[in-house]
Amino acid sequence: MMETISLTINNEVHTVLIETRQTLLSVLRDKLFLCGTKNGCNHGVCGACNVLVDGKAMRACLLLAITLQEREITTIEGLSENGELSLLQKAFASHQAFQCGFCTSGMLISATALLDHDSTPSISKIRHELGGNICRCTGYVQIIDAVKSVCEGKTDCT
Amino acid sequence: MHVKQDGSKYGVGISMPRRESYEKVSGSAVYTDDMVLPGMLYGAVLGSDYAHARIKSYDTKAAKALKGVKAVITAADFDMQRCGMLIKDEHPLARDKVRYIGEPVAAVAAIDMATANLAMQLIEIEYEELDAVFDAEEAMLENAPILHEERDSYDGIVASPGLHNVASYTRCQEGELDVWETCDVIVEGVYETPAQEHMYIEPCSTIADIDPMGKVTVWSSQQSVFIPRQLTAEALGIPMTKLRFITPQVGGAFGGKCGVTNQPVTVALALAANAPVKLTYTRSDDMIMNKSRHPSRIYMRTGADSSGKLIAREAKIYFNTGAYADEGPLIGSVATFFSRGPYKIKNMNVETWCVYTNRTKAGAFRGFGVPQATFAGESQIDELAEKLNMDPFDLRMKNMVATDDKWLGGQNIDHGTLPGCLKAVYEASNLRERPKQQKLDNNKWRGIGVSTSAHVSAVLSASAVVKLNEDGTITINTGAVDIGEGADTILSQMAAETLGLHPDDITYTCTDSDTSPYNYQTAGSRTTYVVGTSVTQASVQVRNQIYKHASEMLESAESDLEILPGSFVGVKGSPDARIPFSAVAGRALNQVGGPIVGMHSWLYHNTPFDKETAMIEGFALDGGGVFCFAAQVAVVDVDKDTGKVEVVEFWSAHDVGCAINPKSVEGQIFGGVVQGLGYALFEELVWIDGQISNPSMMDYKVPGMNDVPYDIHAIILETQEKTGPFGARGVGEIPLNGVAPAICNAIASATGARVRTIPATSERVLQEILKLE
Amino acid sequence: MNYVEPSSITELMNYVTTVEDYRCLAGGATLVAMMNVGLVEPELLISLHKLDELKGMRIDQNVIRIGAMTTHTAITDEDRLTGNASLVRSAAGQIAHSAVRNMGTIGGAISHADPSADFPAALTAANATIEVLGPSGRRVIQIDDFFVNYLETSLTEKEIVMAIMVPLSPADAIGHHLKFSRVDGDYATVSVSLALAMEGRICSYARIAVGSVAAVPLRLKEADDILIGSNLEESEIARASELLLKSSDPIDDVRGSSSYRKFLIPRLIRQAVLQSKKELSYT
Ligand SMILES: Cc1cc2nc3c(=O)[nH]c(=O)nc-3n(C[C@H](O)[C@H](O)[C@H](O)COP(=O)(O)OP(=O)(O)OC[C@H]3O[C@@H](n4cnc5c(N)ncnc54)[C@H](O)[C@@H]3O)c2cc1C
Ligand code: FES
Numbered sequence A: 001m002m003e004t005i006s007l008t009i010n011n012e013v014h015t016v017l018i019e020t021r022q023t024l025l026s027v028l029r030d031k032l033f034l035c036g037t038k039n040g041c042n043h044g045v046c047g048a049c050n051v052l053v054d055g056k057a058m059r060a061c062l063l064l065a066i067t068l069q070e071r072e073i074t075t076i077e078g079l080s081e082n083g084e085l086s087l088l089q090k091a092f093a094s095h096q097a098f099q100c101g102f103c104t105s106g107m108l109i110s111a112t113a114l115l116d117h118d119s120t121p122s123i124s125k126i127r128h129e130l131g132g133n134i135c136r137c138t139g140y141v142q143i144i145d146a147v148k149s150v151c152e153g154k155t156d157c158t
Numbered sequence B: 001m002h003v004k005q006d007g008s009k010y011g012v013g014i015s016m017p018r019r020e021s022y023e024k025v026s027g028s029a030v031y032t033d034d035m036v037l038p039g040m041l042y043g044a045v046l047g048s049d050y051a052h053a054r055i056k057s058y059d060t061k062a063a064k065a066l067k068g069v070k071a072v073i074t075a076a077d078f079d080m081q082r083c084g085m086l087i088k089d090e091h092p093l094a095r096d097k098v099r100y101i102g103e104p105v106a107a108v109a110a111i112d113m114a115t116a117n118l119a120m121q122l123i124e125i126e127y128e129e130l131d132a133v134f135d136a137e138e139a140m141l142e143n144a145p146i147l148h149e150e151r152d153s154y155d156g157i158v159a160s161p162g163l164h165n166v167a168s169y170t171r172c173q174e175g176e177l178d179v180w181e182t183c184d185v186i187v188e189g190v191y192e193t194p195a196q197e198h199m200y201i202e203p204c205s206t207i208a209d210i211d212p213m214g215k216v217t218v219w220s221s222q223q224s225v226f227i228p229r230q231l232t233a234e235a236l237g238i239p240m241t242k243l244r245f246i247t248p249q250v251g252g253a254f255g256g257k258c259g260v261t262n263q264p265v266t267v268a269l270a271l272a273a274n275a276p277v278k279l280t281y282t283r284s285d286d287m288i289m290n291k292s293r294h295p296s297r298i299y300m301r302t303g304a305d306s307s308g309k310l311i312a313r314e315a316k317i318y319f320n321t322g323a324y325a326d327e328g329p330l331i332g333s334v335a336t337f338f339s340r341g342p343y344k345i346k347n348m349n350v351e352t353w354c355v356y357t358n359r360t361k362a363g364a365f366r367g368f369g370v371p372q373a374t375f376a377g378e379s380q381i382d383e384l385a386e387k388l389n390m391d392p393f394d395l396r397m398k399n400m401v402a403t404d405d406k407w408l409g410g411q412n413i414d415h416g417t418l419p420g421c422l423k424a425v426y427e428a429s430n431l432r433e434r435p436k437q438q439k440l441d442n443n444k445w446r447g448i449g450v451s452t453s454a455h456v457s458a459v460l461s462a463s464a465v466v467k468l469n470e471d472g473t474i475t476i477n478t479g480a481v482d483i484g485e486g487a488d489t490i491l492s493q494m495a496a497e498t499l500g501l502h503p504d505d506i507t508y509t510c511t512d513s514d515t516s517p518y519n520y521q522t523a524g525s526r527t528t529y530v531v532g533t534s535v536t537q538a539s540v541q542v543r544n545q546i547y548k549h550a551s552e553m554l555e556s557a558e559s560d561l562e563i564l565p566g567s568f569v570g571v572k573g574s575p576d577a578r579i580p581f582s583a584v585a586g587r588a589l590n591q592v593g594g595p596i597v598g599m600h601s602w603l604y605h606n607t608p609f610d611k612e613t614a615m616i617e618g619f620a621l622d623g624g625g626v627f628c629f630a631a632q633v634a635v636v637d638v639d640k641d642t643g644k645v646e647v648v649e650f651w652s653a654h655d656v657g658c659a660i661n662p663k664s665v666e667g668q669i670f671g672g673v674v675q676g677l678g679y680a681l682f683e684e685l686v687w688i689d690g691q692i693s694n695p696s697m698m699d700y701k702v703p704g705m706n707d708v709p710y711d712i713h714a715i716i717l718e719t720q721e722k723t724g725p726f727g728a729r730g731v732g733e734i735p736l737n738g739v740a741p742a743i744c745n746a747i748a749s750a751t752g753a754r755v756r757t758i759p760a761t762s763e764r765v766l767q768e769i770l771k772l773e
Numbered sequence C: 001m002n003y004v005e006p007s008s009i010t011e012l013m014n015y016v017t018t019v020e021d022y023r024c025l026a027g028g029a030t031l032v033a034m035m036n037v038g039l040v041e042p043e044l045l046i047s048l049h050k051l052d053e054l055k056g057m058r059i060d061q062n063v064i065r066i067g068a069m070t071t072h073t074a075i076t077d078e079d080r081l082t083g084n085a086s087l088v089r090s091a092a093g094q095i096a097h098s099a100v101r102n103m104g105t106i107g108g109a110i111s112h113a114d115p116s117a118d119f120p121a122a123l124t125a126a127n128a129t130i131e132v133l134g135p136s137g138r139r140v141i142q143i144d145d146f147f148v149n150y151l152e153t154s155l156t157e158k159e160i161v162m163a164i165m166v167p168l169s170p171a172d173a174i175g176h177h178l179k180f181s182r183v184d185g186d187y188a189t190v191s192v193s194l195a196l197a198m199e200g201r202i203c204s205y206a207r208i209a210v211g212s213v214a215a216v217p218l219r220l221k222e223a224d225d226i227l228i229g230s231n232l233e234e235s236e237i238a239r240a241s242e243l244l245l246k247s248s249d250p251i252d253d254v255r256g257s258s259s260y261r262k263f264l265i266p267r268l269i270r271q272a273v274l275q276s277k278k279e280l281s282y283t
């Protein structure tokens, strides 16, 4: 069944006609063309689709859009402001914390959620919190380094 | 290295951020599936339910009649030719027969995915089931069912006709056959390696758009624009003038997107529907329909004298290539070529069979046949060391190849960088002081393992065009697809270094078969070396033309000129005598000589085998390339109660000649090590009665952050490669090659248990431990 | 597919009783994944997220009542889960990864009744009771009676899980969920859940459940009885685990063969018991 709903995404209200069974991932990508959120498995396993819902990282492929009308959704597109990258995004760039970049949106969402409630996580905490984001390219080392550099307030994030 | 006026560093040797950083971290990078065209249809592919069956009839009427369905195609109503990377043995949609469960038999294009999926359920195909065979050696038996009745007539087949179900047979023999009696110790074993899934996070995706003249533009997640165009043209019987291939960002590939994936079917759907079509595989379709790494069974025997000098090796290597050969014959040849490992072994006799079976096909995957051979070979080095009562490290040092030694087949090793790599890991891991076996808490044991490996960098041809723009900036155009490894960045750095420019003053084009100069594929650890050479040489030509103009403009000899920061060329020692590149460009465009364009194209010539010393048969390659070497050390903890292995620290030393971008080199090493760790411990496609039983990320596990050590130490050595651009050689594949044996050698050192089948799952490790008790 | 979000129990029961083909949606971590691959497509989807009664945790007479819609993350973070109930917390923290824990709910997890999931075994060892609501009213199901078969519970049609009640006592017990999986965050190959208390050197309380080795969590009173009153010596642990091993009936799958799982059962039980014993001797 089709239904019109409104979703608050990156502080903007979108009114959109969806199918009741449509996932947030599909609405983001196919209806709103917010394509930074990726589909790697559509099954909750890879983490490429992670978004923030009320500040918590969740799998957009397992959320039905229709359930989210009163929630605040943040996607990768919402992490930068007016084109200005967040510190984490800059750190990912300077540490080469990505190769193909397909896991990067989800990884940044998880890292953002982590730093939002713990600004100085240990390496083991970083690994624990990002453990559900699969990256097939980097071997993770440079991702951990990038997150760590932000916690340590390193300014080499250009 | 250059320093720009603002003090920023750039050029070769600098870990400058990836050029596409902004797009990738902001979520704005465009991958194929992110694109939408007006009126675009959605494609889906129906796979076979049978492992081996004759297709008796199709009924697509109901599917075609479904509202919203715009095309339904099968081999019956869309004429397609057999194609393939080496052997022309595969139709994009099965014709007459299906040869594995999931093999594409029909495809649908509809106005949305839901309709396409519904239509697939309405397609009726009548099959006559045939006996199937899933094991490579069983498939070679006389009474095994034959997969390809017409095999001997296929284009590209080289295997001798007598061999049942064999796609290719390769042999290399050197020295004597009967030397086993002269060996004081001999080790012998059977080694098995799994079908590893590439598991790039972006599943295969293609969009085909058709213009009013019938020309099809194809965007796809692929490793080249040329090979898939060629194979699509072959399969569909259309000229290349009607096909234009473009590559948007690629979400990982690792060999899995070499050759073709779903491009031909997508193009066929677009032609049939006369509309743009997007076909993105679901994760499970991708795992079932696209290739994996060749599973192998290797019978190997190695002998040495009592001093530890290696004397002979014999191996029979069976590669299960699945239903179609893909790059199997080449991969089998490479495995043969690397079966000696980086050691001097005078007497060698190695045979490799690449065999058709009723499973999803196997093809290129980072390492390309070397990981399989290295697993067997490096395991045996440790097994020999144990028998000889020698330290495995010393045994390696004693037998390793060095500069001017010969590789298997007789090629000279111009840069024997293995000794340096071995010494580097020895020092860095403090190998001398580390206990070989250490008891930890509970029933955990710690062990350490070493491996060496080799690879070649460079194959086939590439070209580059470098243009000086009107404002003095540069455009580089190559056919090198950046699949995430960083080609766009390092090629820019090479041009920047050559022309004294900041990379911001260099732009690069996306690969487009209509406009990019030819390049084979992003594969074979070749981009830095082969395409890098072309970019550098084309940039040199541009620089020379700039000098020529400037010498006339500044009235100074060319030899007195130099490139200055900020896109200037000037007279050495006279700071005021300088002109901007833009002035040179303007002069060339409007007054003298014409546009400044550098162009370079070349074919890497393999050094041929030495037919005097080696008996070579059936090789799909005619010699070696530029040798790269690596040494690796793993420290693992094994829980003897459960068999669970944890890799706690890892060292990986590589001589890359010149690290154009050191952080990117480290990234290749970290990534390769972790992919190798997955291969060693977790990853394996499992077939039950011909069906993959774990075609999802839930069931097939690749390592996550908590399954791998953070303490991976990438050690970069730089012994200049004389023939490489800025002295560089490739590093894309080699970090994976030796990981599994290093880990299994460490497991053996921790527990005494030798695991000869990978992945060394907890279950397999426990089984081996129990055998000792 | 229709979708509703009832905000009262009456409204909920109204939908449940009038529609044949419905599904409740909790966190969606399992249900939506199944919908994505076309395994289920109910006529009506009833989201439970607006029902206050299914939310939050409260303690009443030494029993903590965990609303069915409580997420794994909320349980992981809940420090009132002490004593015997600490077991539930230990299990919650090991389910999948944080983004899935932020979605998945305890009610959804047990209703799905996947024997390789973590809560079924953990709640069995924790001696939980399940409060359910159906058209004919509320009832409470003892956890040992809740799981009936693979993906099958004793919920009758139209019944809904409202809450999970977990006793905090014995207050001096500690709970452990020892999960063995191929990689971090995977479903368990085998899991061992246990609550254990000691008086001096004597085991005063023990309740063990093994997950992923049968169609339902495996618990035997006889095995617990061997441990209770004992010194938790190796031989006693071995006897208890032998009983459990005999009753197990694990399957072969990609997470491990049946025989490997059987190897793991006594080994993991031993590890879990000894670890708990060690911890108890420190407190
Ligand atoms: C990637 C991934 C990894 C996972 N790993 C693990 C793991 O390691 N261990 C583990 O234990 N679990 C794991 N899970 C499962 C997950 O954690 C949830 O426990 C599970 O999905 C069920 O919770 P839910 O709230 O999402 O239920 P839903 O998916 O919403 O519902 C599941 C089923 O229960 C029914 N249902 C839900 N609530 C009720 C109710 N109150 N009354 C009656 N019926 C109800 C639904 O109709 C549906 O049939 C994993 C899931 C994913 C996606
Ligand atoms: S796409 Fe959602 S987790 Fe993989």
Ligand code: FES
Pocket: A097, A098, A099, A100, A101, A102, A103, A104, A134, A135, A136, A137, A138, B201, B251, B252, B484
């Ligand atoms: S960068 Fe490619 S998957 Fe992470």
